[in-house]
Amino acid sequence: MSDPKTSVRRTPWPESVSRPVATPLQPSVVYASHSPDALDAQYERRTEGYTYAREGHPNAAVLAQKIDALEGAEGGLVTASGMASVTAVMLGLCRAGDHVVAGDQLYGRSLRMLAEDLPRLGVETTLADPTDPDAIAAAMRPETRMVLLEVVSNPTLRVCDIDAVAAIAARHGALLVIDNTFTTPRAFKPFAHGADIVIHSVTKMLAGHSDATLGYVAARDPELRGPIRDFAVTAGLTASPFDCWLAERGLHSFELRYDRAESNAATLADHIATLPGVTGVLYPQRPDHPDHATARRLLGSRGGHMVTFGIEGGRVAANALVEAAENIPFAPTLGDIGTTLSHPATSSHRALTPEARAALGIGEGTFRVSVGVEPAELLCAEFATAIAASQG
Numbered sequence: 001m002s003d004p005k006t007s008v009r010r011t012p013w014p015e016s017v018s019r020p021v022a023t024p025l026q027p028s029v030v031y032a033s034h035s036p037d038a039l040d041a042q043y044e045r046r047t048e049g050y051t052y053a054r055e056g057h058p059n060a061a062v063l064a065q066k067i068d069a070l071e072g073a074e075g076g077l078v079t080a081s082g083m084a085s086v087t088a089v090m091l092g093l094c095r096a097g098d099h100v101v102a103g104d105q106l107y108g109r110s111l112r113m114l115a116e117d118l119p120r121l122g123v124e125t126t127l128a129d130p131t132d133p134d135a136i137a138a139a140m141r142p143e144t145r146m147v148l149l150e151v152v153s154n155p156t157l158r159v160c161d162i163d164a165v166a167a168i169a170a171r172h173g174a175l176l177v178i179d180n181t182f183t184t185p186r187a188f189k190p191f192a193h194g195a196d197i198v199i200h201s202v203t204k205m206l207a208g209h210s211d212a213t214l215g216y217v218a219a220r221d222p223e224l225r226g227p228i229r230d231f232a233v234t235a236g237l238t239a240s241p242f243d244c245w246l247a248e249r250g251l252h253s254f255e256l257r258y259d260r261a262e263s264n265a266a267t268l269a270d271h272i273a274t275l276p277g278v279t280g281v282l283y284p285q286r287p288d289h290p291d292h293a294t295a296r297r298l299l300g301s302r303g304g305h306m307v308t309f310g311i312e313g314g315r316v317a318a319n320a321l322v323e324a325a326e327n328i329p330f331a332p333t334l335g336d337i338g339t340t341l342s343h344p345a346t347s348s349h350r351a352l353t354p355e356a357r358a359a360l361g362i363g364e365g366t367f368r369v370s371v372g373v374e375p376a377e378l379l380c381a382e383f384a385t386a387i388a389a390s391q392g
């Protein structure tokens, strides 16, 4: 079968009447067609086929279909990162003169795009408190193109009343864009609550193993899908086959991982609340959470896999806690299979002044836990030890 004259030429793939069970990895950048006529037919979508990986490839298509099924979406697009999806939506759909309303506690890079990049390109932006529908309504203008929100905020886990905001956006003819990364389709289905566009950082819980950086975006209206996809392909925001392959593998266990992490989070939140030196615990399903009623209405019995708590003793105690929690990576991400710990004052919210952090309820003693799938008793014991150590 192989060409005897040179090893440069590709060897044909072996024939097999059986097919692989696992999804094949297809890293090819480019696809060969039979003839110019055949290529024409492909470009005109009379036949299905890939041409060039930036335009699309099978591993991205398989992953997109899987997330589409979870979100109840069609025609979703996988991108190179969560931020690539945010960018594709903003720059694919907005033009100079448009206005964007967004939550004031979004993911840091989303906030940066709203504060720096969109205004530089002639798109005005207004940030408002996502838990106050009146504040969102007051921010709307006739030229508001879209409203960008996360359902549960970082790190204080405030819950946005998406139903109320969806009604406001619809009344103004603006698109409602939901970044569903924190909640995941297991806890919340934005399209069932009036969202027009759903975004994910697939990097987090969906892929779930901290080894692939990816995003996803889906639009309910097929007319919006073309501009988003075209901008993503033109700007090179599309995803690597290997990352897609890893994420698709991770997704097989998504529901199991999510359910276990969520039940661990509920247990851990209640446990941490009993420990000396703890100033407070934030978890949406706890009755003492400020948005408990909204969480019950929107998320049902789901509380998510994130827990935030505060300890006495400021930075000194925070350093001691991290050092004592030696088996829990202190890392500024979330959604890993294992539990990770982050300290917003030195990571996600470090750009804010201490006063601005305090206004959000973030101090030197504030920690955010992305709870993993370890045994719950182990987590409770490790946090009890680390918090005790932090209190001297």
Ligand SMILES: *Cc1c(COP(=O)(O)O)cnc(C)c1O
Pocket (backbone or CB within 6 Å): 081, 082, 083, 084, 107, 110, 150, 179, 181, 182, 200, 201, 202, 203, 204, 213, 214, 215
């Ligand atoms: C991580 C994250 C993003 C950005 O995703 P990347 O894959 O890191 O680009 C956007 N939104 C939320 C809520 C996130 O947690």
